[in-house]
Amino acid sequence: MKKVILILLIISMGSCSSQKKIETTNQYFNTGICSIQEWVGGRAESGSSFKLKIALTTQPEGISFEEIFFRKRILPCELKKEGESFSLLGEYNTKALEDANKGNDQLQTKDKFPFELQPTEAVIGYKKDGSQTKYFKITGIKEKAPLLFSSKPKN
Secondary structure (H helix, E strand, O other): OOHHHHHHHHHHHHHHHHOOOOEEOEEEOEEEEEEEEEEEEHHHHOEEEEEEEEEOOOOOOOOOEEEEEOOOOOEEEEEEOOEEEEEEEEEEEEEHHHHHOOOOOOOOOOOOOOOOOOOOOEEEEEEEOOOOOEEEEEEOOOOEOOOEEEOOOOO
């Protein structure tokens, strides 16, 4: 009986270390309006994509943004300055993903999505001054109308 309890204790301790701690308040940066917009090309080779835009209401000092977890995808992110404000952008492009994986038998993805999120939620992975990665959850992402591009008529 003691062996069973010891084994269960070891297993439960191991599973806790793999879980990621999500912050719901953040002292390093503040987010504003967050939105997603999908687009679809008019031709099959154009592919489709969505762009996630997270407005930042303060300039992030000493912050390194690593990735955004959104709708079962892990997006690379980019910090952009837009006039006096900043935005964090993440994009998922199906055509770019297909091109990058041509000739590969398997897609280059992580084994398991680490968070349970609603469609209007995302998690930002970031580091402050090179520290351990922290995770910040945002909610209330607004969905904009998709952009549907038509193909040019053949002359």
